[in-house]
Amino acid sequence: MRTNRKPLYQRKAFIIIMILFLGFVGIQFVRPDVPNPPVTGDLEVPADVKAIVQRACYDCHSNNTNLRWYDKIVPVYWGVASHIKDGRADLNFSEWNKLAPADQKAKLWESINQIISGAMPLPSYTAVHTEAKVSPADLAVLKNYLASMVHNKPADTAAINAADKQYQHWEKNETAIAKLPTAANGIAYIPDYKNWQPISTTERFDNNTLRVIFGNDIAVKAIKENNIHPWPNGAIFAKVAWAQLQDKDGTTHTGEFKQVEYMIKDDKKYASTYGWGWARFKTPKMVPYGGANVLFTNECMNCHKPMAAEDFVFTLPIKH
Incomplete structure (x- = not known):
C-alpha cells in the first residue's frame, strides 16, 4: 500500500x-x-x-x-x-x-x-x-x-606669567601637598607617577595643551610583552597636561600645569566602570575633579567607550 x-x-x-x-x-x-x-x-x-x-x-x-x-x-x-x-x-x-x-x-x-x-x-x-x-x-x-x-602664535604675557608664577611657587615648595587628595570614587592622588616611564604623548590643539602619558611598572611590562588585550590588573596610566606655549621662534614647550588623570586597571574592583578606575586632579593643589559627585566617571566612560576593542584605552605606546 x-x-x-x-x-x-x-x-x-x-x-x-x-x-x-x-x-x-x-x-x-x-x-x-x-x-x-x-x-x-x-x-x-x-x-x-x-x-x-x-x-x-x-x-x-x-x-x-x-x-x-x-x-x-x-x-x-x-x-x-x-x-x-x-x-x-x-x-x-x-x-x-x-x-x-x-x-x-x-x-x-x-x-x-x-x-x-x-x-x-x-x-x-x-x-x-x-x-x-x-x-x-x-x-x-x-x-x-x-x-x-587654532591660531598658533607666540604665547601672550599672561600665559607666560602664569607659568612663571607656578614655577616660583614650586621652587618655594608652596605647592607641597600635606594630605593626598581623594576623588569621590575613593581613588587617591598618586604622586609617584613622576617616577614612571613615559609611554606616549598627545596634543590637544583645541585647547592648546600638551600631554604626556606615564605608565607604572606593570603597564610598561605589559607593553614590552604585548600583553595589552586586555591590560593586566594593576596597570596604571597617568596623563599629565600642561598649557602649550610657543616662543617667538616657533618652538613649543610646556607652560602652566593643568591636571593629571589616572586610569587604574582592576577588572573586579572596577567592574561597573569597564574594569578601570578613573580619577582626575586639577591645578598644583590637585583638586579632585567632580567634587563629591562620583558620577564624573560617566564622562570618562563615555569618552572611552568607542575604544572597547582596545580595552577602553586610547594610548598607543611609542615603539622603540
Whole structure:
C-alpha cells in the first residue's frame, strides 16, 4: 500500500522551521521607539566638513537618523536602536547649540581623534553601512578644518606669567601637598607617577595643551610583552597636561600645569566602570575633579567607550 505521508524526520523539520518562522515574525513587533525630535541647533561648519560628518556620524549622533530597510529588521533593529540612544546621549549634533563654544571645539577634537584611532564610526556599523566610512581624504578635510580653528602664535604675557608664577611657587615648595587628595570614587592622588616611564604623548590643539602619558611598572611590562588585550590588573596610566606655549621662534614647550588623570586597571574592583578606575586632579593643589559627585566617571566612560576593542584605552605606546 502506497502512502504520500512524509517521513517523521521531515515533519519534525517542517514543524521546527514553522516555529522559528513564526517566532521571527512575532519579534518584529517588539520594537523600541527611535524618535527623531526637532533639531534645536545644528552643527555649523563649512559644507565639505558638514557633508563628511553627516554621512559618517548623523545616523547615531543626530535627530536626523536615516534607517535603511535592513536596519528595521529585528533583532538588528534592537542593536541599532541602542546605538542611537547611546550616540545621542554622548554627542548630538542636532543640539549643538546647547554646548558652549569651548565644549564644541573639544567635542570636534574628540570626534576626529576617535576617527583617527579607528574607533569611530564603529567598524561593525561601517561593515554594513559602507558609505559611512571616512577615507584618508575625508580625514584630511576634517583635520585641516580643526587646525584652522587654532591660531598658533607666540604665547601672550599672561600665559607666560602664569607659568612663571607656578614655577616660583614650586621652587618655594608652596605647592607641597600635606594630605593626598581623594576623588569621590575613593581613588587617591598618586604622586609617584613622576617616577614612571613615559609611554606616549598627545596634543590637544583645541585647547592648546600638551600631554604626556606615564605608565607604572606593570603597564610598561605589559607593553614590552604585548600583553595589552586586555591590560593586566594593576596597570596604571597617568596623563599629565600642561598649557602649550610657543616662543617667538616657533618652538613649543610646556607652560602652566593643568591636571593629571589616572586610569587604574582592576577588572573586579572596577567592574561597573569597564574594569578601570578613573580619577582626575586639577591645578598644583590637585583638586579632585567632580567634587563629591562620583558620577564624573560617566564622562570618562563615555569618552572611552568607542575604544572597547582596545580595552577602553586610547594610548598607543611609542615603539622603540
